[in-house]
Amino acid sequence: MKSSSCSLTEIQQRIDEVTRFLSITLNIANAHTVEFYTHDVWKRFVAVSPEDVLSAVGSGNHQQREPQHRQSEQPSTTFGFCNDTKRLVGTQELVQAAKEHSLPSLGLCMSRENLLQDLRDMKSDSGTPEETVAAFESDEFMTSKKSHEVQSMSEVVACLAQHCGVNQVIDVGSGKGYLSSFLSLQYALRVYGIDSSSTNTHGAQERNRKLKKFSKAYQKHTKAARTQSEATHSPQEELIERKTGLNGDEDVFSGNGPRIRSQEEERVLTSSSDINPTVEGRSEQNLETDELFLSALSVDVIQPASPRVPPSQLSAEERERRKRENLERKAQSRADSTGAVFSPLTSYVTAETELRDLINELEDAVMVGLHTCGDLAPSTLRMFVAKPELAAVCSVGCCYHLLSEEFDHAGQKCLQSVCGFPLSQYLRDQSCFCGRNARMSACLALERVALGQGIQMESLFYRAVLHVILRDHYSSYKSEKRVGNVYSKAKSFVDYVRRALRRLELDESKLSDSDIQDYHNTYRVRMDEMHAFNMLKVTLAPCIEGLILLDRLCYLKEQEDVSFSALVQLFDPLLSPRCYAVIGLKNDGKRTTS
Template identity: 80%
Template sequence: MLSSSYSLTEIQRRIDEVKQFLSVTLSIANAHTVEFYTHDAWNRFVAMPPQEVLSTISPCNDVSDQQREPEHKAKEQSSTTFGFCNDTNRLVDACELLRAAKAHSLSGLGVCMSRDELLQALRENRAERGGPAAATGVELETDEFMNSKKSHEVQSMSEVVACLAQRCGVKQVIDVGSGKGYLSSFLCLQYGLRVYGIDSSSTNTHGAQERNRKLKKFSRAYQKRNRAVRAQAKATHSPQEELVEIKPEMDGDDVLHGDGAGIVSQEEEKVLIGLSDVNPAVERHSEPNPETEELFLSALSVDVIQPTSPRVPPGRLTAEERERRKRENLERKAQSRTASASVGFSPLTSYVTAETELRELINELEDAVMVGLHTCGDLAPSTLRMFVAKPELVAVCSVGCCYHLLSEEFDPAGQECLHSVCGFPLSQHLRDGSWLCGRNARMSACLALERVSRGQGIQMESLFYRAVLHVILRDHYGSFKSEKRVGNVYSKAKSFVDYARRALRRLELDELKLSDSDLQDYHDTYRPRMGEMHAFNMLKVTLAPCIEGLILLDRLCYLKEQEDLSFSALVQLFDPLLSPRCYAVVGLKTYEDRISC
């Protein structure tokens, strides 16, 4: 039986533990890198040499032993909490902070299931439940048309979604924020599911439609290749014995001729999938194989199959016979339309919120699994709210991203929640405590600890340039405020002076106010302090999993608070090195063969 290993009370206790840790450390995460020098962030929050922090948090950093100052503990005599002095609230022990951060991350709290554990639990008693989500037999090599990151995500998540659909006995999937449609197409082609991909961008949905058509061609090509490999293995079989090979559960678009004929032509394809009114006989140049012929006929739409009785000219039919045949043809076409609607991918353009009425978007909506792969900002919590509110949604698998785009209910500076439902906090438990993360902390939550720790670090020089520019703006342009942003000026700049001049022009400020030597002096003055910024950002990276953990625990707690859910969990779906936003919130509603929790 699939069971939730953690109760609502236990999840609330974990949330309280993370809250206690972040209440001491969140000030570092909320310090803005742009204001690092103007607000003297290092001396405000840290009472340690930057080299000591770097050597503690980044053992493999490129600071040489000769460059490091002797390790020295600047601890105050008073006690500390998570490495921070209780009197000054400044960091004095990076080792203690690092240990506490690991303990308060999702992996340290031990509240997540692995993907394999979830799949094993979902597959229990599969034979008794049955379901439509078995693999079609189409073996798609996703790395042929996706990058390695997307290929890993799509393959890992699609198997979980297919198992959820089979467990719940449904055949429809709603992919919210479907983007380019990779996940939707794969669920359709690989698992034979009916997928509705909803995205707010018409460019994405139109592109997804075309991409899905191309992926179907890929699936046919891979089947042809696989048949050729199998044909070579069967040395005793002649090509004629394997002239036709059809997968019974395949979509109509995937019908192929055998090895001798290759992929069907466009006109033949129209006929085979029922898009043409013509019903030509399929010529066979070899002796028919009863088994392959049966598979071939079963794969075709019913209105494509030729009648076995001799053809009688229409003029010789009686009126009753013509009426009977007309009625049968209409029935067959209706059955064919129903069958073709059960499998496929339909991209839809719509802006989705928690209040969106799915039945107004999807006329053929049945019970379905709702999924979201890296849904940005408020779309992830909206997906969970929709799942809870709409009875036709029986399961959910949501992977969020872009935490900095979340709206916060208790942000005094935020105006976006005045007339709408906010994305954070989602659970009543955190809402009762009026918890606030802050935008900079949510931005920090997007940092990828695993990547940074393996040398795929933050682009420090661009951050350093921007922070020094902020000093220049403070010193020479007063309390400058502008809606304009500097943007990606760094990638085009040849030096700091070039960067500063490009940025000043972008901000529509008088760049001639300062000479090149004036600008270079600012760079040279702050360059020795670049290590402070590096160490400070490594502290942010260390705290990132804890902030992300609180956001995800809030979503899990929200599901635990619902009465009609039989199962809910956080599941690590992806390798964090390939896909840093690797956790999914999974939930199932109570149904007749109830999953115990």
């Protein structure tokens, strides 16, 4: 692949650069916001004013001068930190260094467009993946964020499958099955969605059942209507007739007489408003045929639909007809177990999971994961390497704070089991450590914060001041107890503290309302310190995320059987901050289903 010029040596060099930067700056990311005032975090790590930090981080202009009081005696610094005191004295220097050590500046990422072009160039004889139904707007059944993610990722996965000559996809952590459904319906791929939540897989199974019968009748109906309209009607006339028929109000006319629907089409199409109750009552001008098709994918599908006519009011002939159709449908389902739109499976997946125990019809496949949490993302990559039947992988991780780490801050093994970080042998040999708070900082979204979609500072401030109160008045308090989501219910700081004390089962009579309010007033004037410190964490976030992702890429580069691997930006970071995918392809000769 022509864009795969990034070598293992180059990746290791970039990893060294990032780890050196983080060795100086990581203490800021690992400082706990809850302890901000009790441990005087600002004075421990920062030697400039909050205003200097906020100005430097928010300006985006890294050529600004440092404050005048520092120009006369410039201390020796590394990335803006004084080499003697280890405190931040050069904010602009830090901001610039953080930018240089983030993924976009390291020159190791491919664009989604370049990846697709490379895959298509290598399969130029086959063209682009074919879609099995008319293109539709997925916004109808997903949020704009999820729609963007599913559409962007599904095209890449389909190209990977075509490149490898496979028709199966294993979607790990499939959730409600949006990506699985889209891949199957749009690209005729056989998708197995595996999720540890039985609730998710049950909902996906119910959606799958309705999609299976609906899509068949839909495609048969639209194909027949399109054929007739091409012969006798204009596209505008045909669209109106299709909308009328699909509403279930009238038959669809074709030619000079009414078209007689089959029993299967009649049963499915007349129940379409049960699949999505919002269809009824909408004007013909606003109802497109594809919208109805999408309604089958909506979350509402998992709710049982009420019949149009109570069974007690049906004639004996109609009851017998429905009973016969139900029996025929069940028999067909048993006879054609592989004909589902996709197959949701409930299982907790690890790197040791034997896929053949879950999937009887397993063939060579592409493994995918869209925002797989914590250790599931590195487990997906380990499975790809270990399982010969997996031809390619496309993994987008999230929730870095849930990753398990093999080593502690002193480089000692803290967990003996298989861990999520580090994954590569290169970083394992260095006993690389991040820390939970730093990994949590990696989840912050720099692009969103830059547009004013900032951190909820007041809730963090409330929690930090509460910690001061607990230290001063409740010495027996165990810090591992969690306050929970008290802030969203509190009407004021006093109310917040009282709710928190009750949650922690502490005696709130020790403090009067005025005592509590005094704490708020005392620390309120120092809230800018917390705001500025959290903006420093946001600045470091892309670098920490970059190290985690480079570790995963390095792991794939270390494998002899992996012919291609890359970090690819799949999504718009404003819509989906966890926007990078780790993609790998195996050597054709190293794969076998035996």
